Amino acid sequence: MKELYERIKAGERIGGEDFLRLEREADLHQLGFLASTVRRRLHPEPVVTYVVDRNINYTDICVSACKFCAFFKSPEDAVGSVLSREELLAKISETQDLGGTQILLQGGLHPDLDLAFYEDMLRAMKATGIHIHGFSPPEIHHFAQLFGLSVRGVLERLKAAGLDSIPGGGAEILCNRVRHELAPRKCDADQWIAVMEEAHHLGLRTTATMMFGHIETVAERLEHLQRVRDLQDRTGGFTAFIPWPFQPDHTPLAAARCIDKTSAVTYLRLLALSRIFLDNVANVQASWVTQGPKIAQVSLFFGANDFGSTMIEENVVAAAGVHFRLSEAEIRHLVSDAGFQPRQRLMDYTLV
Amino acid sequence: MDTFIAQAGLGQILDKVRAGERLSLVDGRRLYAHPDILALGYLANIVRERQNGNQAFFIYNQHLNYSNVCTNLCKFCAFGRRKEDELAYEMSIDEIRDKVRLRLDEPISEIHIVGGIHPDLPFSYYVNMLRAIREIRPDVHLQAFTCVEIHHLAEMADKPVDETLQILMDAGLGSLPGGGAEVFNPRIRELTCPNKLPGEGWLEVARTAHRMGLRTNATMLYGHIETIDERLEHLDALRRCQDETGGFLAFIPLAYHPKNTELGGAGNTTGVNDLKNIAVSRLMLDNFPHIKAYWVMIGPKLAQVALSFGADDMDGTVKEEVITHMAGAETEQAIGHKTLIRLIREAGRQPVQRDTLYNVMATF
Numbered sequence: 001m002k003e004l005y006e007r008i009k010a011g012e013r014i015g016g017e018d019f020l021r022l023e024r025e026a027d028l029h030q031l032g033f034l035a036s037t038v039r040r041r042l043h044p045e046p047v048v049t050y051v052v053d054r055n056i057n058y059t060d061i062c063v064s065a066c067k068f069c070a071f072f073k074s075p076e077d078a079v080g081s082v083l084s085r086e087e088l089l090a091k092i093s094e095t096q097d098l099g100g101t102q103i104l105l106q107g108g109l110h111p112d113l114d115l116a117f118y119e120d121m122l123r124a125m126k127a128t129g130i131h132i133h134g135f136s137p138p139e140i141h142h143f144a145q146l147f148g149l150s151v152r153g154v155l156e157r158l159k160a161a162g163l164d165s166i167p168g169g170g171a172e173i174l175c176n177r178v179r180h181e182l183a184p185r186k187c188d189a190d191q192w193i194a195v196m197e198e199a200h201h202l203g204l205r206t207t208a209t210m211m212f213g214h215i216e217t218v219a220e221r222l223e224h225l226q227r228v229r230d231l232q233d234r235t236g237g238f239t240a241f242i243p244w245p246f247q248p249d250h251t252p253l254a255a256a257r258c259i260d261k262t263s264a265v266t267y268l269r270l271l272a273l274s275r276i277f278l279d280n281v282a283n284v285q286a287s288w289v290t291q292g293p294k295i296a297q298v299s300l301f302f303g304a305n306d307f308g309s310t311m312i313e314e315n316v317v318a319a320a321g322v323h324f325r326l327s328e329a330e331i332r333h334l335v336s337d338a339g340f341q342p343r344q345r346l347m348d349y350t351l352v
Numbered sequence: 353m354d355t356f357i358a359q360a361g362l363g364q365i366l367d368k369v370r371a372g373e374r375l376s377l378v379d380g381r382r383l384y385a386h387p388d389i390l391a392l393g394y395l396a397n398i399v400r401e402r403q404n405g406n407q408a409f410f411i412y413n414q415h416l417n418y419s420n421v422c423t424n425l426c427k428f429c430a431f432g433r434r435k436e437d438e439l440a441y442e443m444s445i446d447e448i449r450d451k452v453r454l455r456l457d458e459p460i461s462e463i464h465i466v467g468g469i470h471p472d473l474p475f476s477y478y479v480n481m482l483r484a485i486r487e488i489r490p491d492v493h494l495q496a497f498t499c500v501e502i503h504h505l506a507e508m509a510d511k512p513v514d515e516t517l518q519i520l521m522d523a524g525l526g527s528l529p530g531g532g533a534e535v536f537n538p539r540i541r542e543l544t545c546p547n548k549l550p551g552e553g554w555l556e557v558a559r560t561a562h563r564m565g566l567r568t569n570a571t572m573l574y575g576h577i578e579t580i581d582e583r584l585e586h587l588d589a590l591r592r593c594q595d596e597t598g599g600f601l602a603f604i605p606l607a608y609h610p611k612n613t614e615l616g617g618a619g620n621t622t623g624v625n626d627l628k629n630i631a632v633s634r635l636m637l638d639n640f641p642h643i644k645a646y647w648v649m650i651g652p653k654l655a656q657v658a659l660s661f662g663a664d665d666m667d668g669t670v671k672e673e674v675i676t677h678m679a680g681a682e683t684e685q686a687i688g689h690k691t692l693i694r695l696i697r698e699a700g701r702q703p704v705q706r707d708t709l710y711n712v713m714a715t716f
Contacts, residue, residue, distance in 0.1 A: 027700065028660045029397065031358045032390045263698040264653035265660070294623030294654045301390045330619070337622045339387035 001025060008034050008169050008276060011041055019222050019277050028265060035272035035303030042282055048335040049283075049345040052328055053102040054095040054312035055132070057119065058083045062108025064138065066183040068172070068214055070250035072108050072233060072320040082113070092128050095312055099328070102131035102347055104167055104309070106316075109142040109186075115154075118143070119161040126162030133347050134158075136169035137195035143186035151198050155239055161201060166199050168207035168242065174227045175220040182215065182253065200237025203347055208238050208281070212270060213245035214253060215263030219257050220271070225277045230288050232280045239349055240283035240306060243267075244290045249321030264295045268302045277305025284347060288331075289317050292324045297334045306349075307331050307342075353394060365635075369398050371547070374526065374672045375635055380584045383632045389624050389661075396631035396662030400516055403641060404664040408701035409710065413668035414455055414461040418443045418481065422468025424500075424543035426534070428576055429610035430678040432468045445477070447486050453486050462668070462708045463489070465496035475509035475516075479523045486524035493526040493708040499557035500532030500549045503562065513560045527708055528561055530569030530604055536589050537582040544576065544615060551586075555593050562599025563702040567709060570600050570640075574629050575608035575621035583629070587636045594639045601710060602642035602665060605629040607649045612678060626650045627661045634662030642710065652687055652695060659699045665706075666692060 004018055014022075061080035064070035073080030092103060103125065118344035125132050135158070143154045157165075172179065174189040187195070196206055208228045212221055232238050245262030258297065267287075273282045286304035288296035289311060296307065310328050326334075326346075337344035344352040357366045362372025375383075419442035421430030433440040443451070450712055452463065463485060482494055497520070499506065506516040512630055517525070532542065549557075561568050570590050574583060594600045607626055610617035634643045643664040645658035655666050669689055693716045696703040703716040 028395045028657075029390060030353060033353060035392075036390065116533075192409070213535045216612065262693060263695050264656050265695075268657065292651065292653065294626065294651060295657070298623040298654070298657060299386070334622055338389075338624045352604070 003036065005030070011279075013279050016222050016226060016279060019225070019273060020218065022276065023218055023269075024275060028269065031272035031276075032302050035275040036301060038301050039284070039305050040276050046340045047304055047309055047343050048300055048338075048340040049343050049349065049351070050307040050335075051102060051309045051345055051347065052098065052100045052312075053094075053104055053309045054091060054100055054206075055104045055106065055314045055316070056088065056091055057084070057107055057315050058088065058105060059107040059113070060111050060315075063142075064109045064183060064186045064256050066186060067253040067256070068182055068246055068251050069316075070209065070247075070321070071316045075111050080108075082110070088121065089124065089128070091313065092125060092130055095132060096128065098310075098312060100130070100310075100312065101352065102133050102164075102182055102343075105132060105134035105326070106136060106169060107139065107236070108140060108166065111146075114116050115143065115147045115149075115157065119157060122158060122163055124182040127296065131164045131347055132162055133165045133167055134163050135324075136167055137192040138170035138186045140166070141191050141197045151195050151345055152202070155195075155199055155202050155204065159204060163204065165207040165239075166196070166204055167239075168196070168209040170236070170272075171209045173213045173214075173220055174210075174224040175216065176250055178214075178216050178220055183186035189227065193227055196237065197231055197235060200231075200235035203240050205237055207240045207242055207285075210241070210243040210274070211246055212243060213266065214259055222277075224316075226276060228334070229278055229280060236280070238281050239347065240285055241278050241281045242285040242287065242308070243270055247317055247322050248321035251320060264291065267291060267295065267309075268299060271299055271304060272302040273307055286342050288326055289314060289324055290322055293326055293330065293334055296337050300338050300340060302333070304347035306345075307335060357391055357394060360386065360388050362386065362395065366395060368394050369635065372402075372638075374638055375582050377588060380406040380587070380636050381580060381630060382521070382652055383635060383653050384580045384583070386533040386665045389627050389631070392628060392631040392635075393661035396634040397660055399638065400643070400662050402430045406700075406702050407660050407664065407704045408641070408699065409705050409706040410653045410703050411462055411668040411708065412459050412689065414458075414462050416443075416448065416451060416465045417446060418465060418467040419470050419473070419613070420468050421470045424469045424545060424547045425614075426514045426548060427524075427615035428534070428544050428573060428608055428610075428613050430609070432685060433469060442473065444574065445454045445521050448479045448481055449488060450483050452485050456489070460489070460492060461713065462493045462495055463530060463638050464492060465494065466498060466529055467501065467502065469504045471617070473508075475505055475519075477507055482520060482523040482525055494524050494700055495509050495527045495529050496525055497530035498518075498529055498575065499561075501558050502528065505551060513557055517561055517564055517566065521564070525566070527566055527601070528558070528568040530571040530600075530602070533586070534573045535570045535578045535582050536586045540578050540582055543673070546572060548639055551589065555589060558593060558599065559597055562597035565635045567599055567601045569604060569644075571606050572629075572633075573606045573608055575625060576610075576615060576617060583632075584636070587633060591637055594637070598639070599639055603633055603640045604644040604646050604667075605633055605636050606646065609649070621650075623650075623657075626654055627658060630658045631662045647687070652691070656699050659701050666696065668692075675684050
């Protein structure tokens with residue numbers, strides 16, 4: 001182990017076996033120290049960033065029916081809806097009034113909306129001047145199938161209509177065994193990677209996420225990280241990695257089998273392991289939305305250098321029974337209290 | 353890992369901790385001022401594992417807050433009420449019996465009893481309360497009445513503290529909880545709880561209890577207007593008292609919750625502040641057997657993390673806790689036995705169900 005620690009401290013890349021060994025044998029302190037070392041190498045300044053934005057879900061209607069989701073409505077369900085243009089623009093205007101710089105735009109996989117709907121939506125949003133961090137690989141893949149276009153074709157159309165960057169959602173665990181079991185109608189791991197690769201080639205920056213703590217094994221967590229790292233070696237297009245634990249309340253998965261909510265220690269360990277393994281992804285985000293302010297603050301010592309977003313609005317995690325809220329002032333206070341300098345940033349991590 | 357500690361400028365303190373040497377108040381100040389919570393946690397963990405190995409304790413307990421009527425009305429408290437307040441309550445002995453009977457089917461080993469400083473409940477009320485519970489649950493340990501309440505009970509009984517304690521012990525009192533210590537410093541007491549028993553009085557009750565063979569706990573309410581030096585002075589007073597008597601079992605840092613209090617304030621304590629207090633307490637209170645991360649105060653998530661930052665106890669399953677929840681604690685009222693065991697296991701520790709005196713009842 002000592003030799004492994006020395007290698008990490010020297011800035012060497014670790015392999016899959018090393019990851020598994022750390023996962024098994026390193027204690028919480030060791031993981032924290034090592035993750036902090038990697039983080040300090042990438043970010044020598046004691047700065048913690050955050051973005052002021054709002055999540056807008058243009059629809060909750062979704063054909064995917066993932067078992068871990070408490071947010072979606074199936075197309076047959078009368079309560080599902082599509083956000084009107086007026087509501088959308090009002091939300092953007094509120095966001096801008098609060099100093100917001102971007103919208104995280106995401107929806108379910110809607111069966112009927114046509115490409116013109118999405119293009120019009122983006123153009124209308126773009127006219128406000130806000131940064132559109134929109135969709136996710138499963139949505140892009142769904143559009144390609146629905147509209148009979150290539151992934152590249154879809155991305156080009158959306159980019160031309162105003163799409164600025166793509167959030168890394170829908171990654172869940174990038175392992176086809178897990179996806180076939182939990183989200184069989186969603187794009188598979190290879191397709192997720194392919195969408196991101198294409199996006200990066202077109203100059204769209206993206207993030208990558210990971211939803212862990214359900215049915216995946218440790219080896220499958222590693223597979224996920226390995227796929228993200230490999231793609232990042234090819235394109236350099238990921239700005240950040242954002243792991244968060246599955247929130248079981250009100251989900252079909254938790255109704256079908258007993259899955260305990262991931263504990264804080266397991267979260268901090270995975271966060272630190274991600275920071276150590278993903279040596280080529282510049283930023284790692286803390287997930288205050290799932291962990292709450294205390295653990296999110298502590299996670300700054302376990303590899304996180306970014307507090308994510310103020311999330312003026314958030315619906316998906318809230319649907320799974322978790323309701324933490326934080327204002328920009330509270331985020332700044334938590335960051336300062338932990339000994340770091342809080343700085344507002346944009347999607348590409350340039351400081352405001 | 354030692355190189356990280358040396359790089360953090362804490363090499364000398366690490367040497368002292370390894371050698372089992374007592375840390376000075378100057379060391380304490382350096383620890384509190386240190387920005388790297390990981391380094392503090394690593395140091396505290398050395399002491400924690402030396403004293404308690406890999407064990408993490410919890411207890412199956414019931415909380416009973418018999419009355420919120422209080423003449424002290426401390427400014428950091430959202431629980432205490434004047435007698436004439438419409439939200440004031442006091443449980444009759446029969447109501448207390450009912451509360452205890454209601455949970456007879458649960459394997460409760462301790463009933464934890466705390467109330468306000470009630471102006472006119474007679475001493476016999478407290479004695480009868482203990483006797484009544486004892487009749488229903490003879491095997492349960494009664495951890496009842498803080499040093500502040502004991503001092504008040506002695507006044508109501510018009511007897512010295514030791515005689516008062518003896519009567520309560522005869523009625524079933526098993527140990528004292530650690531509340532009411534707040535921060536001993538007179539400046540803080542004057543500003544936040546001028547009517548409360550002074551720090552020296554609190555310590556004197558604890559000493560008397562220890563002399564009579566009662567074990568007690570100790571607390572510190574942090575995160576309001578106290579300075580770091582005032583915290584350290586508090587810890588030092590407890591450490592000196594413990595040197596004399598050896599009667600303290602656990603130290604419990606309590607995070608101030610400002611909501612609904614007269615003192616108010618900016619917000620809840622942060623995770624870093626909570627972990628720092630646990631770690632520094634573990635390092636300074638070298639003669640205390642246990643440091644408790646009271647999950648009701650800091651949340652189960654942070655309490656679990658605290659098991660690697662000096663804490664060895666998560667308290668209990670706790671039901672019907674009123675005092676912290678009145679001050680806006682957003683934590684659950686109870687977490688199950690199974691959840692506690694799982695959290696401890698996931699923290700890499702061995703779950704140990706204890707009784708009040710830290711005798712092992714079961715390991716998992």
